[in-house]
Amino acid sequence: MSATSNLGPVVTLVAAALVGAGLLTANVLTDPVRTRAETPVAAAAATATPAAATTSTAAATSPTTTATSTSAAPTTAPTAVPTTAAYAVAYLSPAVYVGRDATRRTSVAVAVRDGRVAAYVCDGKSVESWLTGTATGTTATLTAGGDRLVAEVAGGGLHITGTVHGRSVDVTAALASAPAGLYRLDATNGTTVGWIVQPDGTQVGLRSRSGVVAPAPVLVPGQAVTLDGRQAYPQEVSGDDRF
Amino acid sequence: MTASDIKAPATSRPALAILAVPVVAGVGVAVALGVYGSVHEPAQYGISIAGFSTGAVAKSWLTTAAVVLAVVQVVSGAGMWGWFGLGDRTWVAPLHRWSGRLAVLATLPVVTHCLYAFGFEHDNPRVLAHSLLGCLFFGAFTAKMLALRPKSVPGWALPVLGGLLFTALAGLWLTSALWYFTTTGVLR
Numbered sequence: 001m002s003a004t005s006n007l008g009p010v011v012t013l014v015a016a017a018l019v020g021a022g023l024l025t026a027n028v029l030t031d032p033v034r035t036r037a038e039t040p041v042a043a044a045a046a047t048a049t050p051a052a053a054t055t056s057t058a059a060a061t062s063p064t065t066t067a068t069s070t071s072a073a074p075t076t077a078p079t080a081v082p083t084t085a086a087y088a089v090a091y092l093s094p095a096v097y098v099g100r101d102a103t104r105r106t107s108v109a110v111a112v113r114d115g116r117v118a119a120y121v122c123d124g125k126s127v128e129s130w131l132t133g134t135a136t137g138t139t140a141t142l143t144a145g146g147d148r149l150v151a152e153v154a155g156g157g158l159h160i161t162g163t164v165h166g167r168s169v170d171v172t173a174a175l176a177s178a179p180a181g182l183y184r185l186d187a188t189n190g191t192t193v194g195w196i197v198q199p200d201g202t203q204v205g206l207r208s209r210s211g212v213v214a215p216a217p218v219l220v221p222g223q224a225v226t227l228d229g230r231q232a233y234p235q236e237v238s239g240d241d242r243f
Numbered sequence: 244m245t246a247s248d249i250k251a252p253a254t255s256r257p258a259l260a261i262l263a264v265p266v267v268a269g270v271g272v273a274v275a276l277g278v279y280g281s282v283h284e285p286a287q288y289g290i291s292i293a294g295f296s297t298g299a300v301a302k303s304w305l306t307t308a309a310v311v312l313a314v315v316q317v318v319s320g321a322g323m324w325g326w327f328g329l330g331d332r333t334w335v336a337p338l339h340r341w342s343g344r345l346a347v348l349a350t351l352p353v354v355t356h357c358l359y360a361f362g363f364e365h366d367n368p369r370v371l372a373h374s375l376l377g378c379l380f381f382g383a384f385t386a387k388m389l390a391l392r393p394k395s396v397p398g399w400a401l402p403v404l405g406g407l408l409f410t411a412l413a414g415l416w417l418t419s420a421l422w423y424f425t426t427t428g429v430l431r
Contacts, residue, residue, distance in 0.1 A: 027355060
């Protein structure tokens with residue numbers, strides 16, 4: 001064996017390290033949060049408290065704004081987007097957090113997108129509520145009538161506390177990926193149906209019309225449900241949905 | 244232990260010392276990945292990989308491809324040590340090298356996404372095991388590559404490191420891709 005061929009493994013190792021470093025750099029460079037974290041608001045918030053530093057903050061700007069402006073006028077460089085509010089990265093990209101309380105009685109799902117949040121609380125029997133709100137820093141506040149929830153970034157998820165229909169809510173919700181998540185159906189007859197699908201596949205749901213609540217049909221994500229004799233497709237709820 | 248084993252130190256000590264550099268480097272890489280994964284704040288973002296519906300699907304299939312290549316690794320690696328009557332086949336060594344390179348290449352987008360988007364986590368046993376195995380895998384890979392270079396490494400070193408690599412990768416697949424396929428489904 002010559003010395004040159006013996007270098008093969010080292011070359012392989014270096015090449016792997018370079019490709020890995022390149023991929024990591026590509027992640028950092030294209031991360032919408034990183035690029036926005038350079039704005040003064042976010043930078044100040046990130047250094048202000050250790051708590052903020054662990055979650056990172058980002059200015060509430062929509063990536064689609066830049067995309068639209070560049071596609072409309074490709075020769076124009078995208079202008080600096082004004083920073084309006086800073087919120088934790090947990091509320092940035094379209095995502096849904098799902099959880100239930102220790103007694104498995106009440107389920108909560110929180111959809112987030114660009115600092116806007118929409119949540120559904122449901123016990124599958126009688127209590128259900130749709131709430132909406134916005135995020136500031138690591139906290140999101142959601143309301144609907146007399147119902148109120150506060151979500152706080154905790155670890156990789158959200159800790160949600162509050163009161164819904166006089167019942168106290170205390171749920172830790174984790175980031176969920178489809179088919180787990182939050183689904184809603186607004187039927188033409190005024191009936192609204194909500195489903196929360198947990199990561200383990202279990203689901204709770206209720207249908208409601210003029211305050212009258214009844215069990216929801218079984219949801220198979222991606223498939224139509226039959227409601228009052230009609231087929232309809234439940235939609236995944238987005239954080240910027242308003243009810 | 245036989246008498247000849249006990250007399251061995253005179254020759255095996257320098258051979259073991261040769262392993263110091265690969266082992267220290269491997270441990271260093273494993274610890275560095277773990278530390279980065281722990282202190283780096285999870286971005287929950289990753290570049291997309293073309294052709295897959297979601298990042299999790301892409302990662303699951305890339306890891307599966309790496310495991311398939313790793314099986315080729317075990318067979319061809321054993322072949323290089325005379326198993327399966329492959330000892331005198333000239334294509335075995337290139338097959339081993341290139342299937343290994345492709346396997347590691349397949350894991351790189353996965354590990355960079357894991358590290359950047361999620362980091363080292365310990366929320367439940369599966370995630371903890373996966374985090375530890377991920378660090379172990381790339382540490383073992385570093386040690387294996389560096390142990391190939393010196394000519395007088397102990398005869399057991401490469402099979403042990405190779406076996407460690409395969410075991411770590413199999414564990415990584417079981418705690419990620421298999422988990423994803425069985426919980427979310429294969430065809431998504």
